[in-house]
Amino acid sequence: MRDLPNDPETGHQLSDPDPVKRAQIQMRRQLPKRFYTEASVAETPEGFAVQLDAKPVRTPGRALLALPTAAAAQLIADEFEAQRETIDPTTMPVLRLVNTAIDGVATDTQAVLEDIMRFSSSDMLFYRADTPEALVTRQADAWDPVIDWARSTLGARFFLAEGIVHVDQPRDAIAAVGIWLKQRDDACRLSAIHLMTTLTGSALLALAIDAGALDPDEAWTAAHIDEDWNIEQWGDDAEAIHRRVLRRRDFDAAVALIRALPG
Structure with missing residues (x-):
């Protein structure tokens, strides 16, 4: 199982509450390379899970990235699909929001x-x-x-x-x-x-x-x-x-x- 790199931009605590400063902080970091070919959604007992090359994605807190509807999970899968050579969490606002929900708010x-x-x-x-x-x-x-x-x-x-x-x-x-x-x-x-x-x-x-x-x-x-x-x-x-x-x-x-x- 391969997980998304644990980046502070996708964790409980934002690197900065200001979105511009968050973007600037992220730009100073070396972005991880895209390591998957396809992002998809699969129904599981825990809900609709986001998968990369058929392998489940986990949150920074190691929880399964699963949502109650296929449509909600597809929003994140689409953000993964939109990534090019690297993975830029600043361009994945739904992922950041759901990670916060699962690891923190829940x-x-x-x-x-x-x-x-x-x-x-x-x-x-x-x-x-x-x-x-x-x-x-x-x-x-x-x-x-x-x-x-x-x-x-x-x-x-x-x-x-x-x-x-x-x-x-x-x-x-x-x-x-x-x-x-x-x-x-x-x-x-x-x-x-x-x-x-x-x-x-x-x-x-x-x-x-x-x-x-x-x-x-x-x-x-x-x-x-x-x-x-x-x-x-x-x-x-x-x-x-x-x-x-x-x-x-x-x-x-x-x-x-x-x-x-x-x-």
């Missing part, structure tokens, strides 16, 4: 659930600009429907505020988020929701995507209203653009994994 799903709940207590969508009017309107148009969805679907009523001064949210609203997450607490789904939460700054956006109530493109745009406004006023920055591209790649990987998991 051992303590409650901790990840609680972290998402903490995000929801100070969600970006609660804090609104008071001026200029055009920005106020953009935020309201994009964010109010998500707040309304949380109230109608989760039963969570949140307070809104102008500015950045922290506003305590009702405990029953946070508890409602926890109840929703408890119903969807498999490790891969929680990992994907948590990643989307950290990338967008909003647990509510992530939950709405997971529920199929919000289009991922709309959510990504909603998460960057303030940033896009500033770009319009002051211009963009090449490094910031590159960072956003990498963050979007990770975001899309989380969305793809959620869509491939059982509903």
